[in-house]
Amino acid sequence: MASPKVWFITGTSSGFGRCMTECALSQGDIVVATLRKPEALSDLATRYPAEKLLVLKVDVAKQEDIDEVFGRLDVVFNNAGYQLVTEVEGMPVNKAREMFETNFGGSTNVSRAAVKFFREVNEPGKGGILLQVSSAAGFNPLPGLGYYAATKNALKGFSEGLAKELSPSWNIKVRYP
Numbered sequence: 001m002a003s004p005k006v007w008f009i010t011g012t013s014s015g016f017g018r019c020m021t022e023c024a025l026s027q028g029d030i031v032v033a034t035l036r037k038p039e040a041l042s043d044l045a046t047r048y049p050a051e052k053l054l055v056l057k058v059d060v061a062k063q064e065d066i067d068e069v070f071g072r073l074d075v076v077f078n079n080a081g082y083q084l085v086t087e088v089e090g091m092p093v094n095k096a097r098e099m100f101e102t103n104f105g106g107s108t109n110v111s112r113a114a115v116k117f118f119r120e121v122n123e124p125g126k127g128g129i130l131l132q133v134s135s136a137a138g139f140n141p142l143p144g145l146g147y148y149a150a151t152k153n154a155l156k157g158f159s160e161g162l163a164k165e166l167s168p169s170w171n172i173k174v175r176y177p
Helices: 013-027 038-047 063-068 093-120 146-165
Strands: 006-011 030-035 053-057 076-077 127-131 173-174
Touching: 006 013, 006 063, 013 030, 013 173, 030 038, 038 053, 053 076, 063 093, 076 093, 093 127, 093 173, 127 146, 146 173
Parallel strands: 006 030, 006 076, 030 053, 076 127, 127 173
Antiparallel strands: none
C-alpha cells in the first residue's frame, strides 16, 4: 500500500479548496489546510486528528506566511483567491490591487515556495505536483469580472512560463487550465 500523500491546500474555507481538502482526507491522505479564518474548518478539525489535518492561518499575499508552513509535501493545490463583481470603471483601484495581490501575487508566492521545496527538500528526483486553480473567467471574461479575469489570465501565463523553466530531472509537474 502506498503511503499517504501530503497536500498543501490554499483557500480551504469554501469552494474548490474545501472540496479538495475533504476529498484528500477521505482518501486517507494528509492535508495542510490554509486559510485566513481557521474557524471556517472547525467542523473538519473535530472530525480528523492533527496528524491527518493541520489547519493553519495563512494569507497567501504575505510571503512570510508561506515560508513558515512548508514541511513534507507531495501535492500543492494552489487555490486561494476571491472575486469582486463590479464594472471596470466602478472598481476602486485599491480593491482591484488587493484582489490582484491575492489572486495573482499570492498564487505566485505559493508557486515559488512549492517549486523550491520540491527541488531542494524532497528526495532528489521525487519532485511534486503543483496544481494551479484558475477560472473560466480568465479566458472568457463576463461583465463585472474584468479585474478578476485579469488576475486569472495572469496566473495562466505565469504557470505556462514556470512549467517551461523547470528541469525534467526535478520531476516537478505544474498543472493549470
